[in-house]
Amino acid sequence: MTAVPLTRLTESNRVVIPCKEYGPIDVAPGDVLGPDGRLTLLPQVLNKYVEADFVGEGLRLSAKGISGLIPLTDHITLQVRPRFPLRNLTHMVAVCGYVPTMLPALRDYQLTDRWSDWLLDVMADALLAALDTVSLNGLLRTYHRRSEAGSYPHGRINTTASTLRYASRGINHKAEFSWFERTADNAPNRCLKSAVALLHAQYSRVPRQKGVRQRIARLSESMRVLQDVKLETRPSSLDDPQVRGAEPLPETRAYYRPALELAVALLTGQGINLDAPRGNVSMPTLLVKTEDLFEEFVRVSLQEALSDHTMLSVLDGNQKPGKVRLYEGLSDSEEEILPAHEVPSAPGREPEANPDIVFRLNDGTHPLVADVKYSNVKGYAARSEVEQVILYGNRYRSPVAMTIHPRRADSKKGLFIAGRIGSTIVAQYRVDLGADDLEVEMEEMAKGISGLIASQES
Numbered sequence: 001m002t003a004v005p006l007t008r009l010t011e012s013n014r015v016v017i018p019c020k021e022y023g024p025i026d027v028a029p030g031d032v033l034g035p036d037g038r039l040t041l042l043p044q045v046l047n048k049y050v051e052a053d054f055v056g057e058g059l060r061l062s063a064k065g066i067s068g069l070i071p072l073t074d075h076i077t078l079q080v081r082p083r084f085p086l087r088n089l090t091h092m093v094a095v096c097g098y099v100p101t102m103l104p105a106l107r108d109y110q111l112t113d114r115w116s117d118w119l120l121d122v123m124a125d126a127l128l129a130a131l132d133t134v135s136l137n138g139l140l141r142t143y144h145r146r147s148e149a150g151s152y153p154h155g156r157i158n159t160t161a162s163t164l165r166y167a168s169r170g171i172n173h174k175a176e177f178s179w180f181e182r183t184a185d186n187a188p189n190r191c192l193k194s195a196v197a198l199l200h201a202q203y204s205r206v207p208r209q210k211g212v213r214q215r216i217a218r219l220s221e222s223m224r225v226l227q228d229v230k231l232e233t234r235p236s237s238l239d240d241p242q243v244r245g246a247e248p249l250p251e252t253r254a255y256y257r258p259a260l261e262l263a264v265a266l267l268t269g270q271g272i273n274l275d276a277p278r279g280n281v282s283m284p285t286l287l288v289k290t291e292d293l294f295e296e297f298v299r300v301s302l303q304e305a306l307s308d309h310t311m312l313s314v315l316d317g318n319q320k321p322g323k324v325r326l327y328e329g330l331s332d333s334e335e336e337i338l339p340a341h342e343v344p345s346a347p348g349r350e351p352e353a354n355p356d357i358v359f360r361l362n363d364g365t366h367p368l369v370a371d372v373k374y375s376n377v378k379g380y381a382a383r384s385e386v387e388q389v390i391l392y393g394n395r396y397r398s399p400v401a402m403t404i405h406p407r408r409a410d411s412k413k414g415l416f417i418a419g420r421i422g423s424t425i426v427a428q429y430r431v432d433l434g435a436d437d438l439e440v441e442m443e444e445m446a447k448g449i450s451g452l453i454a455s456q457e458s
Helices: 089-096 119-137 159-165 187-205 212-225 256-267 290-305 332-337 383-396 438-455
Strands: 015-020 050-055 058-063 068-071 076-081 101-112 142-150 175-183 271-273 281-287 312-316 357-361 368-372 400-406 414-421 424-431
Touching: 068 101, 068 281, 089 271, 089 290, 119 187, 119 212, 119 256, 119 271, 119 281, 159 175, 187 212, 187 256, 256 281, 290 312, 290 357, 290 368, 290 438, 368 383, 368 438, 383 400, 383 414, 383 424, 400 438, 414 438, 424 438
Parallel strands: 015 076, 368 400, 400 424
Antiparallel strands: 050 058, 068 076, 101 271, 101 281, 142 175, 312 357, 357 368, 414 424
């Protein structure tokens, strides 16, 4: 396999343009159009991460709902930030176990002391990409002094040692000698091999899900490349100054540094910070679909915060047992009084009611259903959002139907009650994702919702 060097998104010859999710991209048409008038965006960027349309007579590019560093063209990088104040993206990802999307382009991340399981595939792929570069450019080899005694010396004869040990005893056919041997068995390579062996052992124990077999095969190939390197019983190579970065690597082997940083991070259980703009470990750029992350974060946080409530369960309405059929069947008595009719039929699955979050009591009733909306709300929620959650509330016979939104920078956080539609109270909660402590913020939310549910108990 031929290793192809990955583009680095923060190189000096690239322009980094900041923008927000769903916001306009401030770029001149001449920078994204070729001589033939066609867009010069990189493959799979258009309509996946960026939208293009015409406003009046001008071209307009806008970002979609993905945050992170995105290569737009060969010379332009987009830095897409969340549309709402968000202080700790790393914490949200760790809480949910959300796995960001990886793009084959490099950026630098800051290391942290906190490991999360979702990082395994990300860091494994990053290390494998870095090892491809090492394999392509050649292993670091160093000279080690070897000594031996015998009748056929080579290298340099150690005259003093030979005289004391042999000549003084009348042995004239033997001598001590030494030489320098060029070898790949050195601390940087042993560190890399330890990390590869660690990953190989971990992947050998997990179910053969998508990508696992390919990673095991690539790790096995890396072990073959490092076959002349001793496998340490414990990673003592971590104490080596070149591995730690205290001493520089040879200038011709500077490409080792990204691989070593990743290997050290894996061997010491370090994670990465998604919020820091710069860092010291090079990895494929990670993209987060913040809308999906927000929904999962709210649900998981409420499940954890309300786990002590033995009478109340927080369920995912997108899967059983949280979701239900949208239409309930009629009773025999109802069928009898209706005129002749047929039941609509359609191919595929029967329609379902699937609110994002379902609160269920032990008696099977649902005091509250909620839909998580990554939408821009300052006053009332959009009518379409309210209609949807009211439909869910009606189906689950819930006295309260709620929409949950991120707080805008210019609005208040917390619980809002819009009023009543029929027999259902319409509520809204705005989560401050920019809070100093997101755990405290979500505990406050759980307390507010718990109080709202308690207020409706008869």
